[in-house]
Amino acid sequence: MPTEKKFFPLFEKASSNLLETAVLLTKMVNTADAVTRRELLREIERLEHVGDSVTHEIFTELGTTFITPFDREDIHALTSVLDDVVDFIYGSAKRIELYKIQVPESNICKLAELIEKSGEELHKAVLGLRDLKNVESIREACIRINSIENHADDIFENAVARLFENEKDAIEIIKIKEVLSVLETATDKCEDAANVLETIIVKNV
């Protein structure tokens, strides 16, 4: 295996770890039982650390490998932003526990599902990096990630508008709005990852 090929399994480890974290989040926000929910949170935390290790591994590889499959700065950017997505997933899960949010809550569930869908598309796109002959399928995944982000934006904004209409306790509003916002930011970061993937394609086709 040529040394530059070492990066692909690492990228794929990062994106499959991201997807796994997203799947656990969907499970967690649909779990009414507090004990199970805390176990899921601990598992998400564990995967967040796995993500950090992969990130570190890629950066180290980058420092010691002369020939890279893509521009070094794009590898750096892709790795950072995949890490960001996992951070925001973990950040929302943590806040749900810390703020004692009542779950399942319908808009939180919807946003978690969208993050999971984005995670699936991202992982598909990253798998496509090994062989850039099928660029069109990466590009389509990126377009779907963009459209998921638009959808998440709409859900977020409408959820907040409903909150203002129906919830009279300002402190509750602050808490739920914050969780919704962190979830929405996770979809933004997926979009940022898609943009890096598009940059890589633009440069390598």
Added chain:
Amino acid sequence: MPTEKKFFPLFEKASSNLLETAVLLTKMVNTADAVTRRELLREIERLEHVGDSVTHEIFTELGTTFITPFDREDIHALTSVLDDVVDFIYGSAKRIELYKIQVPESNICKLAELIEKSGEELHKAVLGLRDLKNVESIREACIRINSIENHADDIFENAVARLFENEKDAIEIIKIKEVLSVLETATDKCEDAANVLETIIVKNV
């Protein structure tokens, strides 16, 4: 026309669309009549879609053109950030309607005006890209955009401080603070665009 020249009309379409959106926002936040305001919002939404199309057009052009007038990554960054500005303008307009904010509200109007001024400077700077002989005027536009952003920052912070002093309804504070913050972020994104323009100048002079 050499193929690389195709980019300039597209950049200019993006920045003139941004300016037009900003002009509509200023109109909207000064309109007390709910029906007219909703029409203006729908028009802003339409321009947001126009912006998305131009963004997509530039990215497609980037994927099929061998020689580009500037570094591909800078074209990508400039396009993305001009798109961001329009997204935040639309985001603030949408929230004013969704949260049923009473307009005109003096600080909202002031920030909308600053976004419009930033939009004018951005469009001027983008028009200067065709012929990089007049780099000084681009640089001056960028400096003005930076100073507008500082001004917007001050207005935002003082507006929030006044809100805390005079508004006793926490939910009202959350709503208005959020709108002010999205408006302020639009001026931040204008500054980011100016920074990309400065990077382009630095590399091409």
Added chain:
Amino acid sequence: MPTEKKFFPLFEKASSNLLETAVLLTKMVNTADAVTRRELLREIERLEHVGDSVTHEIFTELGTTFITPFDREDIHALTSVLDDVVDFIYGSAKRIELYKIQVPESNICKLAELIEKSGEELHKAVLGLRDLKNVESIREACIRINSIENHADDIFENAVARLFENEKDAIEIIKIKEVLSVLETATDKCEDAANVLETIIVKNV
């Protein structure tokens, strides 16, 4: 002195100014006396302007120097993000005064201390740029900055959770949460600076 060497004293001026601002912030948030606190705020504001001048000086140098010690875009990114850190330090100090926050407040003090520690590590790392032979010490500083950011994240999230439990005035929650959030963002920006430093190392070893 070869012209490219001109950049190092400027980088060091930016990072030592950042550190000085952070030291003043720690002092300010530990000062109960309103008059002294306002003097410290004015001094932070002055240093923020000093930071802006250094930023401008580096950008001008970048525009007129042919050979640069690192890639032009990395110099641009490093300069911008060091400027961001100072902006967020000033932003938090300003909000403490504007929102009339009662200080010293234990979590605010803890976050200010972490910013100061990050500032020390950043300044150390920037001093290491002159002679890239000791790359390991720069890398270690970056790792410490990352771990400080994780710590700040935990403090921020727990502080907000405690606020929700103990503070019944929603408006107070909004104010203190905002200050904590700006402080936490300052540590995020330190991490962004560390990431740029890692990029520079990756490219120059």
